[in-house]
Amino acid sequence: MEFVAAPARLSTTDARFEHDFAQRLHWSADTDAAIEQRVADILADVQKRGDAAVLEYTARFDGLSAESMGALELTQAELKAAFDSLPVAEREALESAARRVRSYHEAQKKANGESWSYRDEDGTLLGQKVTPLDRVGIYVPGGKAAYPSSVLMNAIPAQVAGVGDIIMVVPTPQGAKNPLVLAAAYVAGVHRAFTIGGAQAVAALAYGTATIPKVDKITGPGNAYVASAKKRVFGMVGIDMIAGPSEILVLADGTTPPEWVAMDLFSQAEHDELAQSILLCPDAAYIDAVQREIDRLLPEMPRKAIIAKSLSDRGALILTKDIEEACAISNRIAPEHLEVSSRDPHKWEPLLKHAGAIFLGAYTSESLGDYCAGPNHVLPTSGTARFSSPLGVYDFQKRSSLIEVSEAGAQILGKTAAVLAYGEGLQGHARAAEMRLK
């Protein structure tokens, strides 16, 4: 079967640009509503029937039947055995990636993940106490591909933060366990792991079942079902962000070999038919060259069916007036990954405000960030990079304010508080402050 990848060709000088651009960014309302309804039903069912419902959905959606939830738990011995069984090259790659991800997150913790305090002149102490979460659920996707890298990206920052209990869920279609995923769980120090996925796994972690412990927060990426389920359980548990189908935006000045850019667009399109790959460039001839490379390279891609659908349904090659305009459009999209494929990336970087991760220069392929550069690959999608950040140590911590008022401090603060409390009509507050005045 022949596949065709035909991303939309748009130009900002075209009168229809705003309309066509909005169409590309928009999710199909029908797809959205169908997913939302199905997810709502699954969540309600798991809340009501617990393990029995999770077992049923796991059989239906992942083709994995089991007698009991206990049978879907991976033991620590199994995780270690998977690690021991890996070929040396895979073991070393896993350990090397884990080391880099750990170093990055340790630096992040040092920079903004420690408790702090200061004292006023009268001895009053003010500060913030940072504590790790007790128990988190990490979602590792596994429907259309296996993601050992996502095990590292979730579990390592949780470990660095000091989370007591890390529960991993990972769908395992047809029960085929991926040894790299199991080995990554061993390397990253996951405490318990279950081979379940989708909305049913998110529900099990959020509500708790007889077998799956209820967690305080759920992190990790996933498809549209997972993203919708996380959104719906927020409030019952914490969530990190909306990390849905992958996205890449390449902002090119036309100096990078076009086949590099074509393959970078493929790299995110191959995740999911709903993934989105966009090129912004002021050079029409270069855009033509990238399309030629897309046509040339597609037939050799094992996941060409997914790539072709993703690029044709959601992809775009956009001609801009200049790079400044490309930066402005990129800010409107707020992509998960933004590659600045230019000879002069530092000239443009100050103009870029909204993106999950920014990759500077032609040698920084997004895929290096996916696996081993060090920063987290769990990133906000669908424009949520306007207000969300990459997964980090801070997602596995919380903060409590610390206040210790000295006797001298109480004399000053007590008067201020009492005036404001009387102003609010709250006598109890005012008098509690006044009783401490000399």
Ligand SMILES: NC(=O)c1ccc[n+]([C@@H]2O[C@H](COP(=O)([O-])OP(=O)(O)OC[C@H]3O[C@@H](n4cnc5c(N)ncnc54)[C@H](O)[C@@H]3O)[C@@H](O)[C@H]2O)c1
């Ligand atoms: N944003 C990020 O940081 C990031 C990182 C890695 C991966 N991703 C994305 O994660 C996603 C992984 O998707 P995936 O599908 O491979 O794995 P997944 O684990 O997210 O989803 C698989 C699960 O989806 C559920 N599902 C599938 N079809 C369903 C249906 N018709 N009805 C109900 N439930 C259904 C099943 O329960 C199945 O277990 C991709 O979209 C990828 O782009 C994002």
Ligand SMILES: N[C@H](CO)Cc1c[nH]c[nH+]1
């Ligand atoms: N690009 C994904 C985040 O959108 C992460 C990933 C894992 N493996 C390959 N890619």
Ligand SMILES: [Zn+2]
């Ligand atoms: Zn990727």
